[in-house]
Amino acid sequence: GDSVTQMEGPVTLSEEAFLTINCTYTATGYPSLFWYVQYPGEGLQLLLKATKADDKGSNKGFEATYRKETTSFHLEKGSVQVSDSAVYFCALSEEDFGNEKLTFGTGTRLTIIP
Amino acid sequence: GAVVSQHPSWVICKSGTSVKIECRSLDFQATTMFWYRQFPKQSLMLMATSNEGSKATYEQGVEKDKFLINHASLTLSTLTVTSAHPEDSSFYICSANTGTTYYEQYFGPGTRLTVT
Numbered sequence: 001g002d003s004v005t006q007m008e009g010p011v012t013l014s015e016e017a018f019l020t021i022n023c024t025y026t027a028t029g030y031p032s033l034f035w036y037v038q039y040p041g042e043g044l045q046l047l048l049k050a051t052k053a054d055d056k057g058s059n060k061g062f063e064a065t066y067r068k069e070t071t072s073f074h075l076e077k078g079s080v081q082v083s084d085s086a087v088y089f090c091a092l093s094e095e096d097f098g099n100e101k102l103t104f105g106t107g108t109r110l111t112i113i114p
Numbered sequence: 115g116a117v118v119s120q121h122p123s124w125v126i127c128k129s130g131t132s133v134k135i136e137c138r139s140l141d142f143q144a145t146t147m148f149w150y151r152q153f154p155k156q157s158l159m160l161m162a163t164s165n166e167g168s169k170a171t172y173e174q175g176v177e178k179d180k181f182l183i184n185h186a187s188l189t190l191s192t193l194t195v196t197s198a199h200p201e202d203s204s205f206y207i208c209s210a211n212t213g214t215t216y217y218e219q220y221f222g223p224g225t226r227l228t229v230t
Contacts, residue, residue, distance in 0.1 A: 004157070034217055043118055043207070043221030044158075089158070093217060101148075102217065104157040 002027045006090050006105035013080055014113050021075040021108050023064075023090035031092040033057075033066055033073040034102070038087045047075075047088070082112045116142045118210050120222035127198055127229055135193045135225045137208030143188035144210035148219060149181075152205040164191055198229040 007022040025031065032051045036044040048057030053068035064075045073090060090105040117140040127133045137147060146165050150158040164170035164185035172178050180202075182194040191210075195202050205226050209219035 032217065036221075038221075041223060043209070043223045044219075045221065046218060049217060091217075100217075101160050101163070102158075102219070106155060106157045 002031065002092060002094060002103045004090050004092055004103055004105035006088075006108050008106075008108070010109040010111060012111045012113060015082055016079045017112075019075070019077040019080045019084075019110070021088055021090075021110070023073045023075065023105060025071050025073065025090075025092050027071075027092055027094055029094050030068075031094045033064070034091040034093070035062070035064055035073070035075050036089040036091060036104075038089070038107075040086070044089060080110075080112050082114055085110055085112045116210075116220040118144075118208065118220045118222040120206075120208055120225050122225060123223065124226045125228070127227070129199055129229055130197055132194055132196045133198055133227060135195075135206055135208075135227070137191045137193070137210070137222055139189045139210045139220070142210075142212060142220075144191075144212065145188070146211055147185055147191040148209045149183060149191075149193050150207040150209070152207060152224070158207060161193075195227065198227070200229045203227055203229045 003026045005024050034049045035047040037047045038044045048059040050057040050066035056065045062077045064073050087107045087109045089107045091102045119138045121136045149161045152158045161176045162170045162172045164183050166188050170183035185191040207224045209221040211219045
């Protein structure tokens with residue numbers, strides 16, 4: 001079945017550091033890929049997405065590129081801020097009209113130190 | 115933005131009792147609601163999908179009689195854990211969407227259930 005593997009956390013960085021959170025996936029077909037973020041005390045929310053190979057999703061300074069050859073969707077940000085402290089989930093979903101569902105990774109907790 | 119609330123945020127119950135968790139979409143009508151379960155240091159696992167006014171669709175391995183889901187209105191879904199046991203202790207998360215795109219799910223903050 002489908003699965004998502006994320007780098008284990010927690011990850012602690014200083015403000016303005018470069019961020020990479022690794023995500024690789026296993027899927028039988030051609031999935032869509034997502035990053036969700038959960039800020040303290042809130043529910044998960046969609047951060048960015050990519051629906052086909054070589055697509056780059058971006059939002060709030062975060063980027064991730066759909067790499068089919070390496071089955072990866074790593075999340076990056078050039079300069080993190082304290083407000084980026086949150087838990088980040090990588091997820092995928094395969095096209096199955098009427099039966100789409102999300103498969104999540106375990107989440108990576110990110111803490112940014114001023 | 116779209117907000118989904120859950121109540122309670124934390125509940126302790128005794129083994130053998132039942133507990134109900136509510137999921138509400140506060141500022142939009144939710145065509146579909148999803149219930150997830152998350153164990154410590156593990157990913158969210160989809161338990162069931164429910165559409166307003168119809169029976170929930172449960173994922174393989176999820177006991178329908180154990181986890182009762184009701185989606186009686188476009189803004190409210192409930193999950194009832196019946197005859198709870200310690201192994202049912204977990205973090206339960208609901209999400210909702212308007213049915214336009216399946217990945218545009220708005221998540222609640224979760225409910226931690228502890229069964230003693």
